[in-house]
């Protein structure tokens with residue numbers, strides 16, 4: 082442990098924060114306050130932080146150092162750590178970097194000397210383990226040989242990144258000069274090692290996860306002005322991932338998610354270091370794609386750690402969704418994008434709040450005094466959060482959890498000149514460096530929908546209060562007087578000279594909403610304002626999404642709590658120790674989607690995850706589709722058998738599909754759902770009139786109510802066809818555009834009952850021909866899609 086002299090020296094060093102940077106960040110127009118300037122107030126965030134602080138005090142530094150010492154040939158009698166830090170795990174050593182960052186953040190946020198003391202001890206001991214060439218790791222340098230030779234090895238630069246990031250934070254947040262020395266020697270080793278490789282060799286190497294080492298090296302360059310650090314950072318520009326992003330293309334599917342997010346983070350810091358707008362555009366494009374096309378209702382992303390095809394959410398619910406590191410890194414990226422483009426800040430911070438409150442705040446176990454943390458956050462129905470432990474886990478998410486829970490104050494406030502942005506409704510006090518002004522935010526958000534700012538000191542501030550997109554009827558009062566016209570999804574500006582005792586009361590009414598998934602509008606998450614609510618299912622596992630009747634949702638009187646029948650819904654961030662469901666099948670709804678993308682077999686999987694699989698029958702085969710595969714129907718006995726009861730209870734529906742007709746036969750069926758020739762609804766591509774027809778009846782052919790299209794469907798080309806039916810209105814669409822409607826359909830789909838003869842390509846009438854066509858992207862919805870939504874189906878081609 083450190084001597085008393087070291088302690089005294091440490092106490093004399095005030096955290097210096099970003100003031101140490103020599104190079105100004107290019108392209109930045111807003112600035113963070115140092116952690117030393119913001120103190121967290123009592124509440125849920127502070128409770129999380131207190132648990133992580135307790136863990137940081139508890140952790141045995143010598144156990145963390147054990148494998149560094151062993152690898153360096155130094156004595157160690159400490160008990161080895163387990164989990165990902167075990168002596169045989171190739172990722173060993175990464176946790177010490179997380180711990181250094183967390184200790185540095187804890188010290189800067191509280192001034193508690195014990196955090197710096199422990200951090201300084203770790204740095205001093207790591208310095209003793211550093212090789213003369215600068216290499217420093219808990220694994221031998223031969224791992225890097227294996228990496229460069231293309232041999233199997235588990236992410237060695239990922240581990241090194243965590244260590245250099247921790248050293249940098251110890252330097253910047255606690256003023257440790259030794260941390261800077263160790264870091265610069267290590268950076269020199271990275272440069273020396275990689276400068277010996279060709280560009281092609283490095284690009285090959287970058288296919289293995291390397292974390293945020295590029296980001297840390299750009300950060301170091303901003304501090305050091307040493308061009309070698311810039312060169313070294315750019316060795317980690319991974320063209321395979323960055324080039325499609327620079328072209329604005331979503332090529333993320335199939336890539337390991339948390340391997341890629343730090344590359345975008347490095348890119349935005351590369352922009353700040355160089356001014357090269359290509360870096361900025363890569364980062365912005367990545368953020369847009371991940372947030373809008375790859376994120377769940379809680380703000381997390383990834384299933385089984387990988388990005389999936391865009392807009393697949395309901396069909397990607399499992400026990401391995403939403404790795405916590407991903408959101409930790411997305412928040413870091415979002416914060417950098419805010420600094421870069423505060424004009425878009427309200428949008429960035431809506432996402433920040435969503436992922437922070439719904440994913441990360443609830444990823445720490447409140448029953449653990451040491452803040453044990455989730456790795457994945459399961460989003461399958463019946464999921465259960467599981468957590469890390471003191472010494473036998475040490476996953477990446479255990480590590481980033483320590484970091485997240487020691488820096489909640491870093492994105493509440495930002496500044497630009499006299500402008501002060503209030504972004505997050507978290508209780509905290511800002512002491513504005515150099516201005517003699519403090520701003521205290523008191524709030525119980527999100528359990529309460531209000532926040533009060535109290536100003537101490539005097540001066541002009543152009544205050545910008547974030548008005549979240551989810552609120553309606555927001556009100557802001559200055560000293561009790563209504564001020565301005567708050568617009569959701571923007572900032573309310575209050576520019577005035579403030580005096581001690583001035584108050585700002587912010588009221589942000591929240592409403593209940595059901596957020597549909599993009600791939601199945603019937604599958605929805607329940608939100609109250611920004612807070613995702615989860616059904617609480619105790620020890621009951623679930624094999625399918627639970628049903629929810631929105632009309633049954635009743636508030637319990639406890640903030641953010643509802644019941645739906647016998648099920649209690651509470652904030653997901655408060656959901657621990659029991660099984661839950663975030664997503665629901667909304668009552669009276671049903672849906673199915675058959676992409677026909679299976680390679681073989683007779684099953685056509687329901688891609689919605691609702692389990693309504695269909696079966697190829699009568700010699701139906703597979704062919705190339707409009708997107709992926711399709712089912713090929715021959716016109717002579719082949720059809721697809723859809724599940725019984727598919728439209729049972731339907732008051733509204735949409736059926737849509739791609740079809741490529743082989744022949745212009747009369748009376749085949751694209752689909753026909755019924756119970757024989759008396760009761761059915763169908764769509765034929767060609768009635769006796771020569772044009773498509775939708776018909777519904779409960780009294781046979783003579784009682785059909787119909788929509789007749791105006792023109793024949795072509796043969797030999799993919800054509801998108803859709804029918805919507807709600808109330809008395811049915812609309813027929815061809816290629817995304819309405820072609821006919823009937824507003825006098827008095828027969829409701831529900832009166833057909835639970836039909837059992839539900840087919841693609843086959844008629845209830847035995848004399849009608851089977852369909853000769855390829856069919857793809859067959860979708861059923863429990864509501865009438867809008868014209869825009871049908872058009873969207875047509876334009877996406879799926």
Ligand SMILES: [Zn+2]
Nearest residue numbers: 404406477478
């Ligand atoms: Zn992780």
